[in-house]
Every structure is written in structure tokens, then in C-alpha cells.
Amino acid sequence: MEFQAPNTLAEQIANYLADRLMTGDIKPGERLQEATIAVELEVSRASVKEAFYTLERWHLVDITPRKGATASLLDADHAAELYDVYMHLLIMLARRLCERWQEKDRERLMDVIHKATSRLNADAPNISAVVQASFDVMDACCAVVANPYLTEALTNFKPAVSRTYYFCADRYRQDLDRTGMFFSRLTQAVLARDPEAAERQIEGFADHQKSLILQALARDVTVSSAESE
Structure with a gap:
């Protein structure tokens, strides 16, 4: 190669x-x-x-x-810890975004969010494309906030979070409507400069995503146990 x-x-x-x-x-x-x-x-x-x-x-x-x-292991404890830390980083990003976005940033942010929701609403959504589109939104927000330490921390979490999406791809694919709703409500909160509302949206969505991966992990354990009998 x-x-x-x-x-x-x-x-x-x-x-x-x-x-x-x-x-x-x-x-x-x-x-x-x-x-x-x-x-x-x-x-x-x-x-x-x-x-x-x-x-x-x-x-x-x-x-x-x-x-x-x-x-690295992918079990219930590791998944819970991953999403807890990732959630708090996203909340920090959203709060800074509420404080710092300017009118000149609106078009760019709306464009990247529109591209993400378009992929979510596709007839046969591709998980890789959807995950990448979600991270494109995060990257655009990081560019506006312009905190290099926060950007680096979030960037380092991308692969680990992506792995959980691939692991529970079937559940995630069936749940894309909720993801689209999350983007819509989070956008409204940010444009209204309402950090508390943004935090609530992120907490709710992160908890739901964590539940999806935990369900997938529980199923994987059950299948593995059945195959070993």
C-alpha cells in the first residue's frame, strides 16, 4: 500500500x-x-x-x-464514561458558541447544518456520511468559538465516538429522525443565545445516544453467550 x-x-x-x-x-x-x-x-x-x-x-x-x-475495550462502563465526558465538552462548545457567534457566522453555520440534515433525510442514509456530516457541524462550531484547546479535545474524541456509531449502526439508522430534531432544536437555542436550552438539548441527546450503544452492547453480550453454549 x-x-x-x-x-x-x-x-x-x-x-x-x-x-x-x-x-x-x-x-x-x-x-x-x-x-x-x-x-x-x-x-x-x-x-x-x-x-x-x-x-x-x-x-x-x-x-x-x-x-x-x-x-481499547468497548463495554458498558467505557461507553458510559466516553459519552459523559464527550457530552460535557459539547456543552462547553455550545455555551461558548451562544456567547461568540456573530451575524457573519450565521450563513456558514446554517449551511453546514442544512447539509447534515439533508443526509439524515436521505431515502437510504449512509452511516459514514451521516457521521461525517455531524462532525462537520461540530467543526464549524469549533471554528466560530476558536478555542484551540477545546477543539483539540473534541477532535481526539471523534474516532472513539465514531466507533460507537458504527457498532450500533442499525439502531442509529432507525433513529435519524431524532438526530435531525436535535440539530434543529440546538440551532434554535444557539441562535437565540440560550445556553441553558442548548445544554438541555445536548444532555438529552447524549443520554439517548448512550442508551443506544448500551442496548447494542447488551445484545452483543447476549448473542455471544448464546453462541458459546
């Missing part, structure tokens, strides 16, 4: 592995063999190791001294 600029080699390796981790091709708890990956991708082990550190920052792998990297 050949990798091209603009990203560094390690970043491209990290993105490639992140896709496999997010879509479940690499299972939670599975060990990532540094030497095997280096041979598969025809790259140096040093580049793979650097990519592992990026994946660790994205909360997709855990690195243990002398044991290497393993795909």
Missing part, C-alpha cells in the same frame, strides 16, 4: 488503522502486531509505533509497556 502527502506517514497509518478499529474489523481487546502491520503496509516499525501513539490519543488503543497496543 502506498501513502501520499499531505499527511505524514504515521498519520496515514493511524487513519488506516482507525478505520479498521471504528468499523469493527479490528475487534475490541485484539492485539495490534507492530511487526505484522509494518510488513502488511510496507512501512517501518518506527512509523507504526508512532501511529499507535496517535491511536492511543484518539482513545482507540491502549498501550502497555512490554506488551504493545491492543484495541
